[in-house]
Amino acid sequence: MGVAAGVASRSAAASVTAFRTSLADVPVEDLDDRERIDLLTELERLKGAVAAAQARATDAFRRSHEKAAPQDAARSVGSQVALARRESPTLGDRFVGMARALVHEMPATMAALTDGDIGERHAVEVVRETATLTREDRTEVDRRLAGVLPRLGPRAAGRAARRVAAELDAASVVRRMEAAAASRRVSVRPAPDGMAWLTVLAPLRDAVGAYAAVRARAQLVVGGGCDDEAPDGRGLGAVMADTATRLLAGLAVGQVQPVEVHLVMTDRALLGTGDPAASVDTPARIPGHGSVPAPVARRWVRDAGDASVWLRRLYTSPDGRDLVAMDARRRLFTGLLRRMVVLRDDVCATPWCDSPVVHADHVHPARNGGPTSLANAAGLCARCNLVKEAPGWQVVVVRGSPHELEVRTPTGHLHRSLSPPLLGWGSNPPPDDESVLERHLAALLDAA
Template identity: 30%
Template sequence: MTTSELPRTATAAVDGGVSAILDAIIALERLTASLAASRAVAIDELRRLILTAAERDAQGGRSGGWDTAVTARRVAATELAAALRVSESAAQSLLDESAALTTTLPGTHAALREGALSYAHTVAIVDEARNLPPSSHDEFEKTLLPESTTRTAAGLRQRARIVRERLHPDSIDERCRDARERRDVRLEPARDGMAWLTAYLPAENAIAAYRRVSEIASSLGGSGDAEQRDDRTLAQRRADVMTDLLHDGIVSGSGAGRGVRAQVLVTVPALTLLDRGAAPVSPVPPATLEGYGPISADVARRLAAHAPSFTRLLTHPETGAVLSVGRDRYAVPRDLRLWLRIRDETCRFPGCGRSAASADVDHTVDWQHSGATRHDNLAHLCEAHHRLKHQTAWLVHQAGGGVLEWTAPSGRQYRTDPATRLAC
């Protein structure tokens, strides 16, 4: 064999193996798509059964006060979320997608069942078909499905937006006004002491905010002089500018006005403050930031020493039990409410991650039913799940130590543990 023949022979061998593996991957993707189509049928059957049960309860005078459709929607979403261990919003998306596939988008459902569409492609079609009148669905599918075999899911979604715009009976001005009502800001913890802060805004506001941050960040680059040069990247300066604006309302040297600094809770073990952090095998983290989780000892010491708006909580270095709640902040909440906020950290409904800081403190056994205002009869529930507890057949029981045991309308049981174990 000559030297010139080696690459061709090796390439042929590799290509044969790669081709076989790619065929197997494609077959598995088709199987996954087919299973997703079957899952959609099962999920929609769950929705129908729960709706039937809610209608029967309403006819029998056993309604909790909500509209039948609202009760069925909330019960179905919470049942599915708890069973699959996903967020309630993710469960609601599965319910909505499954209903659309089995009722209004039969062509898309058939393509998914045959493996011609991935579930990501399917979701792109379902999302963009949302709010289109049923009379437009047939043309919408006929236009998009042939193109789905040559486009990525992102590319198909972009094409679907164009088709949707052509078929939608409402003007884009009306839809923009409706969309503005859903504006929001969200926090998502990331790795290594970082987090994502995202905002869903009207496009012109988002662009204006981004441009302002970018312009300020660019102006901080400095000159070529080594003493004045800012060695941060533009991306880093953008992040720092936005942080300064949101925290203080000012950017150093910019002359912008001062705002209001937010208040947060940071739990700091005593030895962390002494620069004698817990041993590597200790289950207790160096410190914990409310709404995020573990942070480094250096950050915890800096916050405890220099940030007057932080509540400093001293904990036992081995068990993590709170030893003391500092009273060095203005307008300190009542002791019990703060104690519960530290214990719970989030809404205590299964799978919910909404912050306890903005949630209700609920009597597990209702006050009117002789429930006491005690730590072992109180827990944080966000407004949505607080109402769910009182309007549906979801039940909750305090099992001791801050543990809540929930029973779903289906009879399934779920347990939620406190974020922090506190000594009573």
């Protein structure tokens, strides 16, 4: 039975692989426009059917794992599913929960997804809006929406599910809103073009009130009604953004933000010195946020005014790809080593996680004799640092420069992650032939 099941599973995966590769041979140039639209329609329906198949496979995997290792099931399953779907562990957990709800509690939504009448986003919205309901109430929401889901967009489907949920169990919806208020927070994430989104998640009335106050102040500035601040050519939106960030930072008008930003750039790009063959326009990088054009980085340094600007030399491999040492004059060795790990790995070293680095952890555990060295370190988020300790997980260093990890999951699947070039992906360094100098510097650092 076990051999037959293994052959069947390989056959299923091989069949899907063959179908996927066949899509590249679809003769789109030979079709007329009507046929192309028909093809787009069917491919979109296929996405829903694929999501349904993934949900069934995910739930079967969850149930199997819970029988084998119930104490570690939730975290380990979510992380393995995330690796398979090439997304973050948080999204992996979300898909595991959605799969469970679809397979066991929402047959009509699952049928619509299987038939391609709705997409994965529809299912995500409906499952999320019914998360606090009992199994019976969730099934009732599913029954009521069965006939209308294919007519709705994802957001409309979520609103419809929320309305029925509030009707069936108003108390659970109130508890959910109270829990949401307790989770209020401020977060920041990178945006394109050297910008960032600063998000304040707060109760609706408080957020609307704060927005109205910032807007009123900005309207006064733009209208020339403020003696302490001029618009200086800024529009209403720009003044609102400047006002909000200034007030949150507790700064006076015109005061420089006194915060440490790890801006990594070449000496040539910053000062015009160094290798004359190097470009003065090599982009800088902020670990965890991405690249910044060299002129913008220079302007940030120049506009710092009277604020302190600290320069720290980073010693790289001869090709400039990898960080091998850095000045330690402002930090103890432990703090410096952790900073090097963050600078090297940029974000969590688990493939496709992309969460900020929280833990600088031993790849080969210290309890088993693993050294506290840059080569044996990995920058990980808290979730990935914990899950790798679960039974069946193994992480090893494949090579030291560039730093490459291999992650083995309990199912035996292998995934590799590579630390980015020091200046970020796309900086296109030469081939990484390890030199005598690089090995010497790395050995000195490990021996320190």
